[in-house]
Amino acid sequence: MTATYTFDVFCSLDGYGSYNSRGDWGGYWGKHGPEFLDRRLAVYGEEQRMVLGANTFRLFARLLGPITEESEANDPVNTRMRNLPTTVVSTTLDGPLDWPDATLVNGDAVEVVARLKEESEVPLRSHGSLAMNRALMAAGLVDRVQVTLFPVITGQTGAAPVFQGAADFHLELIEQRTLDGRIQELTYRPTPA
Secondary structure (H helix, E strand, O other): OOOOEEEEEEEEOOOEEEEOOOOOOOHHHHOOOHHHHHHHHHHHHOOOEEEEEHHHHHHHHHHHOOOOOOOOOOOHHHHHHHHOOEEEEEOOOOOOOOOOOEEEEEOOHHHHHHHHHHHOOOOEEEEOOHHHHHHHHHOOOOOEEEEEEEOOOOOOOEEEEOOOOOOOEEEEEEEEEEEOOOEEEEEEEEEEO
16 A cells, blocks of 8 residues: 655645745735644644655755744744654755754655655655656656645735646545635645646
């Protein structure tokens, strides 16, 4: 039996995963609330292994590590995510990594994740890592796409289009929830179009 792989991504209504330096939105586009934070803590509370590409790992390492008492990133969600067992897939990073319980695997993401899916005894989750996950979707390795949709349009400041350049897919909605009366969490099963 192979491990389930979830591509977990946050985005604006117009499909951007982040905003550029002109955007002054704040974390989570300033729209998060207690239900969202409780849900994310529950998601990261499940036994799993994170899988990150090099660019996302670099960003997370800069933003989340090391987390100090005074750090803006010092919250239970970020702390839990940072302490999950993590595989970082890269052809450009050198170890050791300054991240608790992280393993650096050099190589092609499709080959690495195919092997992880066969060997892992726990589900796999990747947050962000857009280019890597688009390649994994094209290779048929993504079992679930979990999109957390924030109620903003970032037409002027949007950066990192989540699905730009991705293959075409049909999406079967398998779970949905509304958080804090405004954030949509949508989980889909992708199949090639």
